[in-house]
Amino acid sequence: xxxxxxxxxxxxxxxxxxxxxxxxxxxxxxxxxxxxxxxxxxxxxxxxxxxxxxxxxxxxxxxxxxxxxxxxxxxxxxxxxxxxxxxxxxxxxxxxxxxxxxxxxxxxxxxxxxxxxxxxxxxxxxxxxxxxxxxxxxxxxxxxxxxxxxxxxxxxxxxxxxxxxxxxxxxxxxxxxxxxxxxxxxxxxxxxxxxxxxxxxxxxxxxxxxxxxxxxxxxxxxxxxxxxxxxxxxxxxxxxxxxxxxxxxxxxxxxxxxxxxxxxxxxxxxxxxxxxxxxxxxxxxxxxxxxxxxxxxxxxxxxxxxxxxxxxxxxxxxxxxxxxxxxxxxxxxxxxxxxxxxxxxxxxxxxxxxxxxxxxxxxxxxxxxxxxxxxxxxxxxxxxxxxxxxxxxxxxxxxxx
Amino acid sequence: xxxxxxxxxxxxxxxxxxxxxxxxxxxxxxxxxxxxxxxxxxxxxxxxxxxxxxxxxxxxxxxxxxxxxxxxxxxxxxxxxxxxxxxxxxxxxxxxxxxxxxxxxxxxxxxxxxxxxxxxxxxxxxxxxxxxxxxxxxxxxxxxxxxxxxxxxxxxxxxxxxxxxxxxxxxxxxxxxxxxxxxxxxxxxxxxxxxxxxxxxxxxxxxxxxxxxxxxxxxxxxxxxxxxxxxxxxxxxxxxxxxxxxxxxxxxxxxxxxxxxxxxxxxxxxxxxxxxxxxxxxxxxxxxxxxxxxxxxxxxxxxxxxxxxxxxxxxxxxxxxxxxxxxxxxxxxxxxxxxxxxxxxxxxxxxxxxxxxxxxxxxxxxxxxxxxxxxxxxxxxxxxxxxxxxxxxxxxxxxxx
Numbered sequence: 001x002x003x004x005x006x007x008x009x010x011x012x013x014x015x016x017x018x019x020x021x022x023x024x025x026x027x028x029x030x031x032x033x034x035x036x037x038x039x040x041x042x043x044x045x046x047x048x049x050x051x052x053x054x055x056x057x058x059x060x061x062x063x064x065x066x067x068x069x070x071x072x073x074x075x076x077x078x079x080x081x082x083x084x085x086x087x088x089x090x091x092x093x094x095x096x097x098x099x100x101x102x103x104x105x106x107x108x109x110x111x112x113x114x115x116x117x118x119x120x121x122x123x124x125x126x127x128x129x130x131x132x133x134x135x136x137x138x139x140x141x142x143x144x145x146x147x148x149x150x151x152x153x154x155x156x157x158x159x160x161x162x163x164x165x166x167x168x169x170x171x172x173x174x175x176x177x178x179x180x181x182x183x184x185x186x187x188x189x190x191x192x193x194x195x196x197x198x199x200x201x202x203x204x205x206x207x208x209x210x211x212x213x214x215x216x217x218x219x220x221x222x223x224x225x226x227x228x229x230x231x232x233x234x235x236x237x238x239x240x241x242x243x244x245x246x247x248x249x250x251x252x253x254x255x256x257x258x259x260x261x262x263x264x265x266x267x268x269x270x271x272x273x274x275x276x277x278x279x280x281x282x283x284x285x286x287x288x289x290x291x292x293x294x295x296x297x298x299x300x301x302x303x304x305x306x307x308x309x310x311x312x313x314x315x316x317x318x319x320x321x322x323x324x325x326x327x328x329x330x331x332x333x334x335x336x337x338x339x340x341x342x343x344x345x346x347x348x349x350x351x352x353x354x355x356x357x358x359x360x361x362x363x364x365x366x367x368x369x370x371x372x373x374x375x376x377x378x379x380x381x382x383x384x385x386x387x388x389x390x391x392x393x394x395x396x397x398x399x400x401x
Numbered sequence: 402x403x404x405x406x407x408x409x410x411x412x413x414x415x416x417x418x419x420x421x422x423x424x425x426x427x428x429x430x431x432x433x434x435x436x437x438x439x440x441x442x443x444x445x446x447x448x449x450x451x452x453x454x455x456x457x458x459x460x461x462x463x464x465x466x467x468x469x470x471x472x473x474x475x476x477x478x479x480x481x482x483x484x485x486x487x488x489x490x491x492x493x494x495x496x497x498x499x500x501x502x503x504x505x506x507x508x509x510x511x512x513x514x515x516x517x518x519x520x521x522x523x524x525x526x527x528x529x530x531x532x533x534x535x536x537x538x539x540x541x542x543x544x545x546x547x548x549x550x551x552x553x554x555x556x557x558x559x560x561x562x563x564x565x566x567x568x569x570x571x572x573x574x575x576x577x578x579x580x581x582x583x584x585x586x587x588x589x590x591x592x593x594x595x596x597x598x599x600x601x602x603x604x605x606x607x608x609x610x611x612x613x614x615x616x617x618x619x620x621x622x623x624x625x626x627x628x629x630x631x632x633x634x635x636x637x638x639x640x641x642x643x644x645x646x647x648x649x650x651x652x653x654x655x656x657x658x659x660x661x662x663x664x665x666x667x668x669x670x671x672x673x674x675x676x677x678x679x680x681x682x683x684x685x686x687x688x689x690x691x692x693x694x695x696x697x698x699x700x701x702x703x704x705x706x707x708x709x710x711x712x713x714x715x716x717x718x719x720x721x722x723x724x725x726x727x728x729x730x731x732x733x734x735x736x737x738x739x740x741x742x743x744x745x746x747x748x749x750x751x752x753x754x755x756x757x758x759x760x761x762x763x764x765x766x767x768x769x770x771x772x773x774x775x776x777x778x779x780x781x782x783x784x785x786x787x788x789x790x791x792x793x794x795x796x797x798x799x800x801x802x
Contacts, residue, residue: 149617149620149621154572154575154620155568155569155571155572156568158566158567158568158571159566159568161562161563161566161623162562162563162566165559165560165562165563166559167556167557167559167560170556170559171555171556174555178718179717179718182718183717205721205723208718208721208724209721209723209724209727211718212718212719212721212724213724213727215716215718215719216550216719216728219550219555220550220622220623220624221621221622221623222562222621222622222623223621315616316580316584317579317580317583317609317612317613317616318613318616318617320606320609320610320613322606322610323609323610323613323614326610326614327617
């Protein structure tokens with residue numbers, strides 16, 4: 001680690017020049033640091049003469065969390081680049097290409113996706129992405145299946161578990177998703193208007209039991225190599241392309257945690273239509289689009305997952321149809337639960353979402369927050385009885401009608 | 402690994418002499434290799450002039466499994482000695498003391514337990530061990546609690562998971578316990594007299610579903626650092642002392658797997674009383690003793706585990722009483738299931754037990770085998786509905802009456 005130093009823009013250019021087969025020798029390159037500076041430096045390096053460009057992402061050895069700097073391992077750059085390479089091997093079109101990884105500098109060189117939009121922003125703008133459900137359904141089916149005991153050599157899988165032991169970033173999730181929102185923690189950002197609803201959670205014993213069960217699953221269920229932070233801010237999108245980025249939270253955990261992260265963020269945008277939609281009809285339309293996306297993602301996931309299992313399952317004992325039904329039912333239950341947990345933490349936890357927080361009308365914002373808490377807590381409480389994705393959609397609809 | 406070489410008896414003496422503070426300088430030491438030679442060399446080194454003695458256990462780089470040699474990692478010696486050291490830190494009186502560990506030689510120097518008997522042998526001889534339930538109940542409570550997310554720092558636990566990734570030895574369990582007994586595998590040793598009952602298992606879809614669920618738990622549920630092979634042949638015992646040995650299968654898995662291994666082997670001896678007991682009364686007596694032991698172990702375990710949790714639980718979210726009840730019910734369910742799986746594999750799998758196999762009367766042996774299959778398969782099938790340890794005991798009794 002002694003060779004580590006944070007790059008300047010000039011050093012980023014110099015490093016980019018040293019990469020083989022990317023830029024024309026001696027051509028002019030421009031460099032801009034475009035990261036938000038919380039966790040990483042992000043340099044956009046472009047060659048005006050050819051239009052070529054790349055991204056250099058460099059981890060910095062601290063994070064601005066809880067308002068101040070705290071040390072954070074540079075090993076997350078290794079985790080991110082190694083996870084990206086595995087994901088690229090499984091779904092080459094759905095992640096940025098990695099050109100190089102420089103361990104000493106905690107630096108990953110990857111494809112520039114400036115022509116894509118961050119999906120959260122796209123949804124806030126009311127855009128629709130007709131290919132998204134199919135793309136992301138394939139992404140979760142392939143990454144979750146092929147890294148699990150169902151789809152890869154089970155002894156190599158154990159070495160993967162070892163490779164992706166990720167204590168520091170898991171700790172962030174454990175605190176911010178599965179602990180702090182359920183007590184009066186300093187890290188929370190409780191909107192004063194809904195403090196009454198938040199305080200109800202802290203005393204709801206039925207809810208707290210189910211949160212403990214979900215926390216335990218996050219801590220112990222080493223099913224698949226997860227992305228670990230699969231919200232709509234980790235997805236670059238345009239009409240015909242979907243790219244999943246930023247897998248620095250990758251570790252072996254429950255499949256439903258990734259799927260739930262995705263559904264939670266679609267449903268948070270669903271609640272935020274209290275403010276974004278111009279009228280009742282456009283609100284109902286866009287909500288239907290979002291719920292349709294949830295349903296389609298699940299259908300594509302299940303269809304693809306089942307066919308991968310039938311064709312490429314590695315385990316004789318797991319090949320029975322009734323076991324596969326049982327297994328997918330467990331994934332569904334986890335998905336309900338983690339969807340709920342991921343919604344609740346975004347309402348009054350440390351890290352919230354622009355979908356709700358950028359609403360200008362305080363009444364609409366408050367309605368969205370209360371709806372999100374109701375949907376989230378209902379999903380958490382009912383997750384062990386879940387039987388279908390339609391049930392989840394019904395809970396969402398019941399809480400806005 | 403280049404420094405590795407299998408020790409001769411003379412080299413074992415030489416090595417023992419080099420250990421500080423053990424033997425008198427220049428005194429005569431005797432050395433005998435007493436291992437069965439399947440997996441390890443075991444040297445008993447003693448100093449006749451003082452009566453002092455130690456054990457040198459050296460892993461050999463292959464195993465005699467399936468009738469021929471297969472390569473097997475020497476890393477298991479590291480796993481064994483590191484697991485022993487953790488167990489010793491938690492229950493110093495219940496494991497052999499480790500004097501030294503020599504990684505290059507895959508060699509562990511430990512306390513000589515020649516004054517103890519292997520418990521399987523003791524049970525076959527009809528002995529009773531009044532302190533055993535209390536001892537082993539404490540062993541499982543402390544080792545399972547303090548290595549789990551309930552009782553240790555959760556980020557350090559993840560590093561422990563990494564430390565005890567144990568692919569090769571887990572593979573043996575995965576094959577011999579959770580696969581081969583449920584198909585016509587070459588590795589099985591099917592007693593011809595009960596082939597009919599064995600073939601029934603292979604077509605029992607209800608059973609195969611539950612076996613798949615238990616297999617999945619073994620593969621993915623990283624709850625605690627398990628001993629991994631906690632049968633009565635891994636326990637040295639005498640009236641006032643219990644010592645758990647041989648944790649080379651240690652890895653992070655479901656708590657119920659260790660408890661189930663123990664119960665299965667008590668119940669196998671229970672079935673074998675078809676032959677060992679002289680008459681109906683002594684048979685009923687000894688069976689009551691064994692079932693009483695199962696019940697007492699569970700009670701001591703639960704009592705101790707709950708009090709450790711109350712006093713030393715590290716996790717606020719897991720502190721609720723209803724969660725603790727839920728958690729222990731899940732451990733009970735796993736215990737039923739793994740007890741059943743561990744019984745079935747010992748009837749017609751590769752590795753069987755002397756309790757049954759040493760019975761001389763073929764009719765008694767066959768009865769014992771059929772009883773073991775009935776108890777085992779019933780426990781597997783009903784494990785997800787388990788509510789009490791009494792239910793397990795009832796199943797055992799119902800199948801001999």
